[in-house]
Structure formats: C-alpha cells, structure tokens
Amino acid sequence: MEITRRSLLKYAGVLAGLAALEKTGLMSLRHLSPSEAEAVEKAMGQYEIKYSACCMCPSECGLEFWVKDGKVHKIYGNPNVPYNDGIVCAKGASGMQLIYSPDRLKYPMIRTGERGSGKFKRVSWEEAIDYIGKKLIDIKKKYGPESVIMDTGDVTDRDQYWRLFYAYGTPNCVEHGSICDTPRRHGPKLMVGGKRWEPDLMRPVYVRQPDGSLKKDMSYKTKLIIYCGWNPFVATRIMYENRGTVGAKVENGCRYFVIDPSYSNTAALADKWIAPRPGTDNDIFAAMLRYILENDDQNNPDKKYIDWNFKKYSKGWDDFEKAFKSWWHKKDPINNLEYFSVKWAADRAGIKEEEIVELAHTFGITKPAALVWGMQSPGHHYNGYCGSILGVALNVITGNFDAPGGIIDTEIMKWSKGGKGRLFSWVENKNFNDRIVKRTINGKEVEGKQSELHKDHYGSKYPAAWDDVVGDYPEFFEGKEVEIRYGAFRGHKYPIKAYILRTGNTVVSGSATWRWREAMTAKDAKGNYKLELIVFIDTLYLESALYADVILPEASYAERVSWSDIYPPMPLGYLRDAVIKPLHESKNPTEIMNLIAKKLYDLGDRDIKPGDFWERYKDEDTFATDLILGTPGKPNIGTPLPYPQYPEGYILRGTPDSLEKGNVKIDHEKKEVVGEQVTPAWMRKNKGVAIWPMSWYRYKWTTKEEPHKIWPPTDSKLIEFVWDYTDGDKRKGRYSKYNVLIEKAGGEVPKGLKEIGFDKFPSTFYWFETKWNPYTNPEYKKYAKDYPFQLITGRIHHAMTGTQMIPWLGEIKAEGLWQPMNDEFEAEIPEAMPMGKDPMKTMKVRFKANTFSVGTIWMNSDDAKRLGIKTGDLVIVENPLGKSTKGKVFASGGIRPGVVKIAFGSGGRFSPGLGVAYKSKDYTPDCNNLVDPEALSPIMGQCAYADMMIRVKKA
C-alpha cells in the first residue's frame, strides 16, 4: 500500500508544532449516530411532493415542488389552486436559478466602505443583530421610535417585520403599495371599501348547485372587456387574467378593447386598439359617462345602458351626478370646449369622436362587461383618482359590479389575513398602534395613540394616504422633519433616522433614482450620514443593498412559511411552505423578527415583550396561523348562497371541509359560523390550498331585490357615491375622518390638497388636471416646443427587476421595450437542457451585437425619421428638470407619434448582483431618473411615473 500522495513531508515538518495546527475539532462536519446515518441514507433518492406558492413575481401562483435529498428538483404548477390552475410560467419554472444561485446573499454582512461602494465583510448573525439593535436603541432614545421606517417593499410574507416595528414603537411600517398605483385603487376603496377591480375571469370556481353540491365551474360569462392602460399579456401579475381573457374570447365570444398609446401584446390580439395621448384616460372615462347619461333610453333596447337598480344598492348617486353635470356647461381653457363632451375628450386625447362614442355605446349595451383601468393609466398619473372613481361609476351604473362575467373587487371578499399576527400584542391585549404614548410639544406633554405619530396619516402632506407615501422619503433622509399637523400630536416634529428595507429596491423604483442615491448618501457637517441606519433584508443583491450598512440574508420563498392569496374573486388561500431548509446562513422572517426583538429586549427596550415574540413564536407555523385566525371571516352572502345550510349574512370561519361537513358552532349572537381553524398543517394535508365557494351579487339578499347592508364594507354598507356625509349626528363616508381632522386643526389644508386648490377632501365627484401634460394642463404648454414628447412607462414582466438575473428570461424580446439590441458581450449563461443530465447547462457565451434582449426606448418611426434617428441608435432622453437617461431606440409604427415608452427597471441597472443586466447598464434607459420627484399625486402621494415631457436627441 502506498501511503502518501506525494512527499509533503518537508512542509509538514515546517508546520509541525504550530498551536493553531495541532489536532483541532471539526468545524463544519459532524459524526452521525448509526441510526441518524441510516435515516439520512434511507431518505436519499426519494421524491417528496410539497405544495407551496411562487414568489418569482408577486403573482404568487400555487406550485408543486418535487424535493429529493433536501433539494428542489422540479417545479410544477399546483393544479388544485384555481388562481393558476396548474400552470407555471417560464419565470416560475426558473425558481431554482434563484434558490441555488451562487450569487445569492448568503451571510449577514456589514458595510466597510462608503455607502454605494459595495464593500462589505461577512459577520455573524450575532454581530449583525447587535449592530442593528444598538443603533435602534440609540435612535429611539435620541429621536423617538417613529424615526424608524420599516419598508417591506414586497408585500409577501412581510408581517413579522411590521409586528416587530409596531412593537418597537413606530407606526411607520409600509410596503410597496404606495409606489405601485394608489390612484388606480382609489375609486374602489372610496366607493366600496375595496381595491382592485378585475374582470370575473378566474376559473375554475366552485359554485353551489341547486341540489346542494359544489360544482367546479370553468365557464366564462364575460362578453366585453375594456382594458385601459392594462396589459395582462406582458405586464401584469394576475395569472388568471391573461388565460381568462383568451378563454373568454375563444369560449364565450367575448370581445375586448385596449386603450393604450402603445401597441402592446394585449392590444395585438384585441378586437380594437385605441391609442390616445398619455394622461387622457380620465377624459375618455368622463366622456363615456356623460355620453351614457345623455343617451340612455330605457325604452330602446339598443340604448338601455343603465341598470337603474343600482340606486337601491348605492348611496349618493344624485349628489354625484349633480356634481358631475355641473361641469358640463363649463368650458375648458385648454380647448374652449365643454367639459366631458365627446368633442372635448376627443380633442384632448387626440382620438376620433367616433371612437369615444363606440366605446361608450358598446360598453353600455354589452352585458356582462368589465371596464378595467390599469397601473400605467390612472395608476401612474397625478390625477388618476378621477379616472378610478369614474371607472367604478361606469361599472356600477351599467350593472356590471359583482355580476357573473362582470367586474369583481378582488380585495373585499378574499379571506381575512394579517390581523392579530401583524398588529396585536398578546401581552398588552391591544394593537401595538393603539398604545398611548407621550410626546412633549412646545414644552407641553401630550398623550395620544402611537398610530397618531404616523408620518402621513397625521402629517402635513397626505393624511388620506392610506397606503402610505414612500416617494418623499429622500427629503426626510436628507434632514427635513416630519411635521405632524393633525390629531393629538399636532405640532410634533421628528426626523427620519433609520430605513429598514426588506425585499424592495426603492433606489430604483421609489421615485427619481438620482434623488434616492443623493439622499441615502447625504452627510451632515461632521461627515456622518444623515440617515443613521440602513438595513437591507433580501435573498438577492439589488441596487438598494449597495447603500446598506447591514445586509441580512433572508430565506428564499422556498424556505419560509406564509400565505398567498392574490386577487381572488372569493375567499381563497394557499400555503407558501418551507419546502427545503433555508440555504447558507439565511433565516426566515420569523427568526429574524425574534432575533431583533430579543436583542432590543436584552438592551433594555421594554416595549418588546417576550410573550409577543420568541416565547410565542417558536416556529413559523404558529405565526402563520396567527395571521389567519378566524379566516375566511367573510359573510355567507351572494347568489348562489355559498352555504345554504347556514343563515345568510353570518360570518364564516374555518376550513372549507369543516364548513361543508357541518363541524361548526353557530353563534347567533355574534352571527358567526365557526368551523375548524385553517393552519399550515391542514393545508399540507389538503394539497396546500383552501377554496371556499364563489357567489355573485353579494351586495343583495339572495332571495329578494333588496340590499342586506352587510357588504360592501363602506360606512353605509352600500356602494357610496358620497364620501363625507352625516347620518344622524355621525360623520360618515371614506373621506369624512380626514375632513374632521382638518376641521379640528382649524381648517389647516394639507399640502397635497393645497396644490390642487382644494380646502378639504371632496364629498363627491371631483376633477383636476395632471402635471407635465401640455394637452390637458395649460401650465405646461410652454414646455411643448422644446420637449415635444410625452414619456410613458410599462413593464416587461418576465424580465423585471431582480429576476433579470435569469438570462434565459431576459433574452426573450417583448414589445418595443425589450429588444435584442445589446452590444457584444461575453457572459456565463445557463441554458435549459431538457434532455440533459442536469436541467440546465451554464456556459460561457459570446453574444454578438443584437442577439440578446435589453431595455430599449420605444418611439414612433415617423418621429424617429424626423429626428434622423433609426432603430439601434443610442439617444439621450432629457426632461425639463435637467435630468436625462441614455438608451437605444426601437422605432416602430406600434406607438402613437409624440409618445416615448420605457419599461420600469429595464435599464441602467447598476448592481453587479444582476448578472447580464449589469453589463448593459451604460446603454439601457432608467425611466425613473426622469420622474419629477416633486410630482406626488395630491391625495395619496404616489409618484406620477407616467407624467413627463421629454426631448430625444442622438447621443
């Protein structure tokens, strides 16, 4: 037997005797007992199917993970989840590239260079948590806990973080909603207490039959859809909407129209494409409503647009109609035409009058129909509120709201989630935000609720920002103080000193990119960062991490337990399960919450109670269960009645099977039917999903044409066309509480309202113009000559933001926004190998110019020609604020002349963690660099991403 591999002896002699190299214990391996070894060996090679939910994008489709040897081997769609009905998209199927990426965040890290330099060293969890804990204690002492912002950029699995920071004492816990599309959601929230209106396209649904059975129903009922600024085939995250649109078209002869300045993929298959000027959605909707009101004829079947029954189920229509009509005789200074007339809208939108008439008439006459307005239309305009309100009104008066095949508010019938897990202190027996706290204001001690310290809800700018405001953080990071002007703490001021960002990338998406970079690196006279603490928590290394002081690696979506419930028309929930153990040293949100809580407690913070954290939440399942206590928590309403065996209107709680079998207690006093609590364990036994029955017309009794006043969740439990009214001696309506705050503050008008000349929140229909639009707002006409183009934005779903790290998704082109126009580059690229030993193969590939898709600047070919620009030319896009971005032009006829479109997050990506996308950063455009950071929409403070004027010139 040959003993040594070679003669290493001379070195051994050299090294012998060094204490550090004497026989030392094992650092990373351990002995297994014979029984342990047997167990591990036995488990090897066995496939286990685990149900979970995706998170490669916020669609969160239901998935099946095939796990072997503690490793994900295959990802399929879960056929039991109706949201995606077994489908998994290319992006979802790429999950393993994220989970097993060698570039994932693996260990806690602490910054060693300047913010933005990207220099970090590995530290232990103990060190990282200690650093964060000490800073938080210090900041709380110096400035108060409200100086800390907890921003869980992504909405998924965020509740642990909110719980922690509510307990710590800050009400400023936010998510990405506030930089998403708040004006778009405004009408639904205001008028039915909801959020997102989607066509009734989710199939299958389970529907109660006359014989008492539940039937899986695949039938589409919709006859017409109008998508305004909404692009389900490329841009949105509603999985059932793209397949449902095609399904309804093919199986039910549904027609659909697309209103969009660009010829999107959705427009390409549409029955009609209408391309107005950007920012005129409101105008088109207003003209549609006026046309319908003026031309409705109940006796002529060809003009019977309105279903007047809606008045029974709503409140305040007459006031709304009066306010709406009061504009009809006024003339718009921009074109001297009567407001809301077809002629007026056609002039402003730059489309034909007949097109508007056709839209209004077709929508009025076709039932069931759905008018859908999107993120890129009212959602990203300064004045999108008006369009969103008009959209609700149009759907309601035509009888389409909650009708089979009509339009559904997907927020207010979904299962209840969040609740006590997010907000409630088990030890104090109340919500954290209801704690009474004291502050000294002008030498006087004042008491109030913790919630009344909220930066926005009681601040000087946007008190009705019920989704919070993120776009204005830079000014606070740079030292401007939050001014509390309403509620108990009126007069209180505080700075923002810590920013905890979890799964978000606000540096790129928060508002103007340049502004965020400036603010996060701003220093005081002594050379210290004004914002004293930035923490970044994620699985991926995105741009915002470059500015963090501490990075915490979070378990990926395959390694943590939570819930998914995206936009369902009825109660539906599915499990996100930890199908594998957290990789590397990443930790799940529950562990991270407990670690920081324990550290704060050990450092003396007595706002943190062990019983609210590590003593109660020893595992993720307990926390997940607390999030859905008493779910679905929705009433037994609608036609057909979901559970005819239980009283109509009673609140339903418990698993679908316990409700179905009658394993329930009926509480007639509370009007509740309580079955068995849904838990992760129940989900694991039931294919990962809980589905309750679908019903429609949920605003009325199932047996009579009368409102039951149980739902929708407004003050009157009716659809509300008025938002500040009195009922007896009570002020009611969604805006009333803000007006009460204003009145109590001596009529002090918040900044947002002041901007548009309002002195309070309007009680019914209102109208104001958008910014940076020379066709609707006379103030901007002066820029039109030098900045002749309007800039709009879009989204390329399969290649957006973090998942650009997956090259095979990035390679695929889409619309004019994402085209094979790269410069030559070399990169290591994984390619799918369906027949190979491994599912993919990574190889070094040299991509020739124009073979790999990158973010592009989409403009009309005639415009380009006039400027002497052709497809592929590098251009500079400039706005009147002196900001610019660079990119290559894609010129085509598929976009309205005068309009330029760039996709969000598609270019200028400066985090090296993004792989191939990083290589193209110098010739791909960052549209957010052109956004006006001051143009925050006046009611809810959302950044006006789609309102900008620009010029284009050759670079």
Added chain:
Amino acid sequence: MIEELREELYLYNLLRQIFLKEPTDKLIKDLSMIDPPEDADDEIDRGLKILLESIRKNEHRLDEWLEELALEYARLFIGPKNPPAVPYASFYLSESRSLMTDETIDVRKRYLEAGMAVKELYSIPDDHIGIELEFIYYLTQRAIEYFEDGNREEASRIFEMRENFFNNHMMKWISPFVEKILESSSEDFYKGIALILRGVINPL
C-alpha cells in the same frame, strides 16, 4: 508511515481553516513563526513562500490587514457582489453551475459512507471547499488512529476512501477554482494558499 500521515495532517488543517473562515489573529501569528522553504521547485513551495512573505510584509499592521483579508475573503468567496471564486464544487462540475446539484449529493454520499454529515445538513451545500478539506483532514486523522490501534484493515479502508475522494472528486474541480482565485485576487495571502491547495490536490 504514521509519521508521514501525521505530518500531512498539518497541511490539511491549515487549508481547511483558511478556506472555511476569515483568518484569525492567532493563525497569522502562528504562521509568522515559520521559515519559508529555501527552494521553490513546486507549487506548494511557491505558495508557501508567497503566503509567508505576505505575512512578513503586513506584520507591523496586523489588525488592519486582518480586516483587509476578511474583506477579500468576502469578495472572493461570498459576495454580496457575484463572488469571483465560487467555493462550491457543483459550480465547476455541474452543467447548470448552480449550487446543490447532483454533484453536491454525491459528496454528501461520500461523507455518509464515512459516517459523517455537514453540521447544517440541507442548508450549507456539502461541497464547499473548506468542508471537503475538513473531510480529508478528518479521514487522515482516522487513518492515523486505526494505524495506531493496529487496525490495518480499517486504516486502509479509510485510506482508500480518502484517495477516492481526491482522485474522483477534488482533482476535478480544484484547478479551475484555484485559477479563479489567482486571476481575481491581488492579495498574496490568498494567491499563496491557492497555489498550496493546487499543489496538494493535483500533484504534478
């Protein structure tokens, strides 16, 4: 024979420590007591020379240098920026170049054969360079123990296991890994240890 194995042990111990963690004060101080080899006729010689030279050069500013080494360790092997020298075998051996592939499971099986497993099984990929070196270190130690007990049969079984791990696994990926360190690091400490690693695993 035992003596030879015993002395090899020192090298594996050194290698596993440096690849598993950022170097400690103690390790560097210990190493600074060594005299560099006089001749430099192979990679291990050259590596050791470069390594010890880097220690000599930085002894007077040890704390600062340790911080730099920690940064370089993070940059080379961890991130958050894409690490230039990914320290997992599967990255080099699997077509997918991702982590936790069949190659990783193969390594896990080899550990199991020896009655061992990664402490954080299913979390830490089994084929991290430091863990593999620790495995070699462990097997060498066991072989010595069996020899000392006179159990030649067990000793040679363990020994074969070790040879097998070298020849059929480590030798396949160490060269490209070392190449990555050499081309991306400007820190002699890591260049030195990379050469030693290659010299030990792939004797010329």
